Amino acid sequence: MTLVAGVDSSTQSVKVVVRDADTGVLVREGRAAHPDGTEVHPSAWFDALTSAIGQAGGLDDVDAVSIAGQQHGMVCLDESGEVVRPALLWNDTRSAAAATDLVAELGAKTWAEATGSVPVASFTITKLRWLATHEPENAARVAAVCLPHDWLTWKLSGSTDLAELVTDRSDASGTGYWSPRLNAYQLELLEHGFGRSVTVPRVLEPAERVGRFGAGAGDNAGAALGLDAQPGDVVVSIGTSGTVFGVSTVAAADESGIVAGFADATGHYLPLVCTLNAARVLDATAALLGVSHEALAELALSTRSDGLVLVPYLEGERTPNRPDATGSLHGLTLGTSTSAHLARAAVEGLLCGLADGLDALVAQGLSVQRVLLIGGAARNQAVREIAPAVFGRPVAVPPAGEYVADGAARQAAWALTGQRPTWSLSGVDVYEADPDPAVRARYAAARDLTLERM
Ligand SMILES: Nc1ncnc2c1ncn2[C@@H]1O[C@H](COP(=O)(O)OP(=O)(O)O)[C@@H](O)[C@H]1O
Numbered sequence: 001m002t003l004v005a006g007v008d009s010s011t012q013s014v015k016v017v018v019r020d021a022d023t024g025v026l027v028r029e030g031r032a033a034h035p036d037g038t039e040v041h042p043s044a045w046f047d048a049l050t051s052a053i054g055q056a057g058g059l060d061d062v063d064a065v066s067i068a069g070q071q072h073g074m075v076c077l078d079e080s081g082e083v084v085r086p087a088l089l090w091n092d093t094r095s096a097a098a099a100t101d102l103v104a105e106l107g108a109k110t111w112a113e114a115t116g117s118v119p120v121a122s123f124t125i126t127k128l129r130w131l132a133t134h135e136p137e138n139a140a141r142v143a144a145v146c147l148p149h150d151w152l153t154w155k156l157s158g159s160t161d162l163a164e165l166v167t168d169r170s171d172a173s174g175t176g177y178w179s180p181r182l183n184a185y186q187l188e189l190l191e192h193g194f195g196r197s198v199t200v201p202r203v204l205e206p207a208e209r210v211g212r213f214g215a216g217a218g219d220n221a222g223a224a225l226g227l228d229a230q231p232g233d234v235v236v237s238i239g240t241s242g243t244v245f246g247v248s249t250v251a252a253a254d255e256s257g258i259v260a261g262f263a264d265a266t267g268h269y270l271p272l273v274c275t276l277n278a279a280r281v282l283d284a285t286a287a288l289l290g291v292s293h294e295a296l297a298e299l300a301l302s303t304r305s306d307g308l309v310l311v312p313y314l315e316g317e318r319t320p321n322r323p324d325a326t327g328s329l330h331g332l333t334l335g336t337s338t339s340a341h342l343a344r345a346a347v348e349g350l351l352c353g354l355a356d357g358l359d360a361l362v363a364q365g366l367s368v369q370r371v372l373l374i375g376g377a378a379r380n381q382a383v384r385e386i387a388p389a390v391f392g393r394p395v396a397v398p399p400a401g402e403y404v405a406d407g408a409a410r411q412a413a414w415a416l417t418g419q420r421p422t423w424s425l426s427g428v429d430v431y432e433a434d435p436d437p438a439v440r441a442r443y444a445a446a447r448d449l450t451l452e453r454m
């Protein structure tokens with residue numbers, strides 16, 4: 001049996017799957033937790049990956065490996081390949097002012113045309129500007145910049161040569177200095193943002209490999225590949241981030257900055273909307289109520305929200321671009337002051353943010369024939385049942401699984417054999433509900449009424 005491995009190094013954890021390259025059957029798997037926080041030393045990811053690989057029985061008998069991971073994080077290396085400072089992750093908002101400056105300096109249209117996206121605090125380029133401004137001594141030591149998945153691939157390959165860093169189209173498209181449309185770096189943007197040029201990883205083609213390593217992918221592109229998403233499939237992923245995206249044959253360039261015009265992992269495009277507040281809104285609400293996720297779901301399904309709205313900007317927000325916002329609760333009455341109403345409002349609030357994202361993608365021309373729901377919080381029964389009412393469409397929920405790691409495994413098999421795998425995806429459950437536009441309308445009325453962070 002020929003084995004391939006796929007990795008998802010996501011915000012909260014790392015997952016490893018080992019699959020049969022011919023059939024896609026899961027042979028072994030492993031996982032390990034990542035440290036909390038929006039600033040993490042990459043060595044913590046490597047330690048977690050090593051432990052997850054061990055749990056998955058090692059990689060000695062595996063012929064090809066691909067690593068997918070959280071997008072955008074800034075990993076800076078010095079000339080000898082050492083990490084300069086802990087990585088700033090996609091959900092670290094300290095570079096919000098740098099993002100505002102970069103957009104003001106060149107204009108949103110220039111960014112959208114050059115890179116497919118208008119940078120917000122998540123994007124690597126804004127973190128580089130922040131570093132140049134706030135930590136000039138660290139900035140001076142930077143010889144190369146790469147992304148979490150690039151660094152893990154490089155590290156696992158055993159290389160110490162900066163010239164051997166590789167990445168893929170999907171993750172390169174989240175840097176703010178690579179064009180999906182032109183399939184090329186825009187290094188003048190990197191120089192503009194950081195003040196000078198540095199080494200960047202070589203961008204591999206979707207099925208290219210270096211030794212036994214595939215190109216890897218940003219986690220959302222990895223999930224699209226893992227689900228074998230086709231044009232018309234829109235994926236809603238509710239993990240640490242909330243994302244809505246679809247595979248498209250047309251490159252997006254949304255000047256409003258709502259839709260990010262990323263590349264996918266198959267040579268096409270992946271227009272995407274990302275929110276900063278997703279599964280952790282339910283984690284926080286369950287903790288506040290002192291209940292499990294299962295009990296939270298039961299509470300949420302036991303009532304309607306009756307006008308209670310939770311605007312879930314607990315970590316600030318990325319879409320809409322409100323990095324300094326806080327969450328807020330609106331519509332409290334004696335009647336809505338119950339655990340059940342709060343649970344329902346939390347689920348509806350996070351889903352309304354994603355429904356706004358779905359609308360934005362449709363407005364950009366993305367076709368929606370099917371909505372697929374994945375990510376840790378897709379396990380939640382209330383999310384599954386309320387999503388179709390909020391989205392106004394049926395929602396298909398594939399079996400709980402590690403679709404990002406599966407996408408990486410598919411890529412590894414593709415790179416190994418030269419054939420894109422046709423592994424079958426087992427059955428999805430379809431959830432339907434009457435559309436509930438009143439919930440969306442009430443949320444829309446509340447969403448801008450939030451306090452800034454202190
Ligand atoms: N049944 C559930 N209901 C709601 N949230 C859940 C449930 N199970 C897991 N989660 C949450 O999902 C998140 C992890 O999802 P995952 O997609 O692995 O995240 P990431 O890829 O961002 O690391 C955690 O915040 C976890 O608490």
Ligand SMILES: O=C(CO)[C@@H](O)[C@H](O)COP(=O)(O)O
Pocket residue numbers: 010011012069070071072090122174218219220239240241242243274
């Ligand atoms: O920033 C984005 C997409 O632009 C996020 O989707 C990150 O890629 C993190 O993903 P998860 O940890 O939530 O899987």
